[in-house]
Amino acid sequence: MIRLAVLGRAAALATLVSGLALSAGAQAQExxxxxxxxxxxxxxxxxxxxxxxxxxxxxxxxxxxxxxxxxxxxxxxxxxxxxxxxxxxxxxxxxxxxxxxxxxxxxxxxxxxxxxxxxxxSPAGKKFLSTLPLVQRELGRAAEIWANGISRDLTSQSTAKLRDVVAVPPSQPSGAEAVNQAPQQ
Structure with a gap:
C-alpha cells in the first residue's frame, strides 16, 4: 500500500513537471x-x-x-x-x-x-519571383536530359563490365547444379 502511494506521488510529480515544461514550450512559441x-x-x-x-x-x-x-x-x-x-x-x-x-x-x-x-x-527580388517559374521549367528540362544521359551511361557501363560475369543466362543451371540433377527419362 505504501509502495502505491509513493508511486502515485512520483507519477503526480512527473505529471506536474511535464506540464510545466509543456507550458514553458508553449510560451516560447508565442x-x-x-x-x-x-x-x-x-x-x-x-x-x-x-x-x-x-x-x-x-x-x-x-x-x-x-x-x-x-x-x-x-x-x-x-x-x-x-x-x-x-x-x-x-x-x-x-x-x-x-x-x-x-x-x-x-x-x-x-x-x-x-x-x-x-x-x-526589391527590384532583384521582384525579378526573382517573376522569372522563377521559367527558371524552374528550364531546370526541370535540364535535369531530365541529365538523368537520361546518366541512365544511358550507367546502363552501358554496367552492362559492359558485367558482360563476362553474367555470361550464363539465368535459366541455365551452374556447373554444380547441373551435376547434381538427375537425368530425366
Whole structure:
C-alpha cells in the first residue's frame, strides 16, 4: 500500500513537471504582433498564398457543375445560389492568411522575415519571383536530359563490365547444379 502511494506521488510529480515544461514550450512559441506583421509582409512580398487564390472559385465551379448535372433545369438558380454562398465565404480567406503568418513566424525570426521581405520587395527580388517559374521549367528540362544521359551511361557501363560475369543466362543451371540433377527419362 505504501509502495502505491509513493508511486502515485512520483507519477503526480512527473505529471506536474511535464506540464510545466509543456507550458514553458508553449510560451516560447508565442509570437509578438511585430513578428506576425513581419510574417505577413513576407507572405505578401513572396506571394506565398497566391497559389491558393483559386481554391474557392474552383470549388464553387465544381459544385455548380455537380448540381447542374443532377438538376439541369435549375442552372440559373444553382449558379446564382452557389456564387452568392462563395462570395459570403470569401472573408474566410483571412483565416488562411493568419495560419500562413503563424507558420512563417514559427519558421523564421522576425529579423529573418524582414530581410526576406526586403529582398523580395526589391527590384532583384521582384525579378526573382517573376522569372522563377521559367527558371524552374528550364531546370526541370535540364535535369531530365541529365538523368537520361546518366541512365544511358550507367546502363552501358554496367552492362559492359558485367558482360563476362553474367555470361550464363539465368535459366541455365551452374556447373554444380547441373551435376547434381538427375537425368530425366
Amino acid at each position: 509570437v509578438s504582433a511585430s513578428h506576425l506583421q513581419a510574417a505577413r509582409d513576407t507572405i505578401n512580398a513572396i506571394e506565398a498564398t497566391r497559389q491558393f487564390d483559386n481554391i474557392l472559385p474552383n470549388l464553387a465551379e465544381r459544385l455548380k457543375a455537380e448540381f447542374i448535372l443532377s438538376s439541369p433545369n435549375f442552372q440559373d438558380k444553382i449558379s446564382e445560389t452557389v456564387d452568392a454562398e462563395a462570395i459570403a465565404l470569401a472573408s474566410r480567406r483571412a483565416d488562411l492568411e493568419k495560419e500562413a503568418a503563424a507558420a512563417y513566424a514559427k519558421a523564421f525570426t522576425e529579423d529573418e522575415l524582414k530581410a526576406i521581405a526586403a529582398f523580395h520587395s
